[in-house]
Amino acid sequence: MPDQQVVIYVNGSSISVPAGSMLSAALLMASAPCRISITGQPRTALCGMGICLECRAVVNGVLHTRTCQTVCQEGMRVETQP
Amino acid sequence: MKPMDVLVVGAGPAGLAAATAASRNGCRVAVLDDNPAAGGQIWRADITRPHHEDAARSAAIAAFHTSGAALLPGRRIVDVRSPSTLLAEAGGHFETYRWDRLILGTGARERFLPFPGWTLPGVFGAGGLQALVKGGYSVSGKRIVVAGTGPLLLAVAAHLREYGASTITVAEQASALQILPFAVSLMRSPGKLLQGAGYRKALGDTPYQTGCWPISAQGDEELRSVTLTDGKRTWTIECDLLACGFHLAPNTELAQLLGCTLQEGFVRVDTQQQTSVPNIYCAGEPTGIAGVDAAQVQGEIAGLAAADCNPIPTSLLARRAKEAAFGRRLTHAFRLRPEVLKLASQETIVCRCEDVTFGQLQTRSNWTDAKLHTRCGMGPCQGRICGAATEALFGWQPTSVRAPLFPVPVAAFCDETSSLNAPSAR
Ligand SMILES: Cc1cc2nc3c(=O)[nH]c(=O)nc-3n(C[C@H](O)[C@H](O)[C@H](O)COP(=O)(O)OP(=O)(O)OC[C@H]3O[C@@H](n4cnc5c(N)ncnc54)[C@H](O)[C@@H]3O)c2cc1C
Ligand code: FES
Numbered sequence: 001m002p003d004q005q006v007v008i009y010v011n012g013s014s015i016s017v018p019a020g021s022m023l024s025a026a027l028l029m030a031s032a033p034c035r036i037s038i039t040g041q042p043r044t045a046l047c048g049m050g051i052c053l054e055c056r057a058v059v060n061g062v063l064h065t066r067t068c069q070t071v072c073q074e075g076m077r078v079e080t081q082p
Numbered sequence: 083m084k085p086m087d088v089l090v091v092g093a094g095p096a097g098l099a100a101a102t103a104a105s106r107n108g109c110r111v112a113v114l115d116d117n118p119a120a121g122g123q124i125w126r127a128d129i130t131r132p133h134h135e136d137a138a139r140s141a142a143i144a145a146f147h148t149s150g151a152a153l154l155p156g157r158r159i160v161d162v163r164s165p166s167t168l169l170a171e172a173g174g175h176f177e178t179y180r181w182d183r184l185i186l187g188t189g190a191r192e193r194f195l196p197f198p199g200w201t202l203p204g205v206f207g208a209g210g211l212q213a214l215v216k217g218g219y220s221v222s223g224k225r226i227v228v229a230g231t232g233p234l235l236l237a238v239a240a241h242l243r244e245y246g247a248s249t250i251t252v253a254e255q256a257s258a259l260q261i262l263p264f265a266v267s268l269m270r271s272p273g274k275l276l277q278g279a280g281y282r283k284a285l286g287d288t289p290y291q292t293g294c295w296p297i298s299a300q301g302d303e304e305l306r307s308v309t310l311t312d313g314k315r316t317w318t319i320e321c322d323l324l325a326c327g328f329h330l331a332p333n334t335e336l337a338q339l340l341g342c343t344l345q346e347g348f349v350r351v352d353t354q355q356q357t358s359v360p361n362i363y364c365a366g367e368p369t370g371i372a373g374v375d376a377a378q379v380q381g382e383i384a385g386l387a388a389a390d391c392n393p394i395p396t397s398l399l400a401r402r403a404k405e406a407a408f409g410r411r412l413t414h415a416f417r418l419r420p421e422v423l424k425l426a427s428q429e430t431i432v433c434r435c436e437d438v439t440f441g442q443l444q445t446r447s448n449w450t451d452a453k454l455h456t457r458c459g460m461g462p463c464q465g466r467i468c469g470a471a472t473e474a475l476f477g478w479q480p481t482s483v484r485a486p487l488f489p490v491p492v493a494a495f496c497d498e499t500s501s502l503n504a505p506s507a508r
Contacts, residue, residue: 026218045210049210
């Protein structure tokens with residue numbers, strides 16, 4: 001594991017993850033869904049490679065961000081996308 | 083004479099090899115990729131083991147950097163601006179890239195087949211879970227079922243075990259009889275045989291069950307168990323995660339948008355890897371699913387051809403033919419059994435973006451009809467996941483590709499601080 005950690009906020013709660021972690025991985029570590037589907041189902045990352053868009057979430061206020069291609073940055077705020 | 087500007091899309095094994103060959107032969111080369119780092123799928127950077135280097139990956143990336151080609155990561159090609167200009171989206175703004183020669187190394191994605199419960203949190207693609215683990219998701223101590231089809235299942239299971247997961251079983255839908263000729267043919271490729279043997283060894287006592295496939299996944303808010311069958315018997319396994327993929331499907335959308343002809347679902351190329359559109363080349367998985375060695379040799383040929391280095395060495399052409407034959411054997415060995423096309427129930431969601439069920443789609447006659455009446459394929463993935471599924475389930479052929487190829491943040495349309503010709507951006 002890389003020694004350095006970064007702190008991010010998942011649905012308001014802070015978690016510490018290894019520097020360089022993908023946001024999708026951090027959401028899984030925090031047991032938070034990435035988004036809620038149109039019929040109300042929680043969804044998490046599926047393809048891990050930017051294709052399926054199941055991993056989209058609200059990142060620093062920006063909707064529809066693919067978390068599987070976003071690297072965690074110190075202080076980043078991510079919310080489950082309604 | 084001004085050097086030729088070669089633009090490569092995709093920094094996987096194919097794109098890196100193409101860029102290296104073209105740059106070594108006097109072209110100004112830039113490689114764009116939508117990921118934060120180079121490597122594509124197989125060589126995806128592993129944040130948890132930054133010093134654990136794959137020899138082939140290190141060699142390819144070192145050769146690429148030495149060649150002087152530029153890497154422009156975090157950029158996704160979304161549209162074609164003019165016959166020789168592409169539009170990329172990068173961090174919420176647009177950039178345009180002009181080229182004299184274009185090489186497409188856009189790779190492949192996993193093919194998913196819907197079954198009851200496949201949308202539950204805890205169910206991932208097989209390569210998908212591997213990518214997430216490389217991105218920092220810890221699976222240590224997790225009980226995982228790996229299922230679906232293709233050699234990727236073994237690679238993924240071996241990888242998950244290395245990370246401390248308890249891989250309960252690997253369920254491969256193809257029968258032992260179907261895979262046997264392929265396994266025997268690996269004798270002709272000692273490198274691949276060794277790799278396969280290495281994965282098997284890493285799997286330890288995890289069973290590799292051929293002729294066995296998932297029929298449903300259970301859980302309320304998240305996965306609790308998976309039900310498998312061998313056609314005669316069904317049984318349920320309690321687990322934390324399911325990694326499930328049914329081999330690969332090529333990423334041909336950009337080639338299609340550029341007007342390149344497809345043949346049986348793959349980008350058609352000539353002996354120089356040139357597509358039906360002059361000066362546009364294609365290498366790697368979009369031309370046929372054949373693995374990393376095929377991707378690299380095709381990439382090298384495309385790079386040489388784009389740099390007008392003719393004739394292409396016969397040794398390269400021979401290697402390409404050998405790898406293509408491997409790809410054909412692979413596709414044949416892991417062909418889908420009819421049962422896995424019938425797993426969805428009426429309520430199973432097929433289009434995950436729009437939550438369209440199998441029952442809703444059953445009454446539609448084709449892809450366009452389904453899109454218009456159910457919104458299947460109209461969500462943000464633009465049919466990349468459900469398109470491959472409905473092709474397998476109903477034989478529907480997705481219609482033409484439309485720009486933008488991927489959803490673009492609204493901010494990008496407001497911010498036109500675009501431009502710069504890629505190669506001069508280094
Ligand atoms: C999820 C997954 C995991 C895999 N894991 C393994 C493995 O462990 N072992 C193995 O032997 N094989 C694996 N494979 C098979 C693998 O695809 C090939 O062996 C090899 O990576 C193919 O190389 P390539 O260069 O053709 O494509 P890729 O490696 O797929 O590279 C293509 C690159 O192009 C990028 N790209 C595509 N479209 C665009 C666009 N519009 N704009 C910008 N960038 C774009 C992609 O993000 C990607 O980085 C995996 C495949 C998948 C889908
Ligand atoms: S997990 Fe599929 S796009 Fe991110």
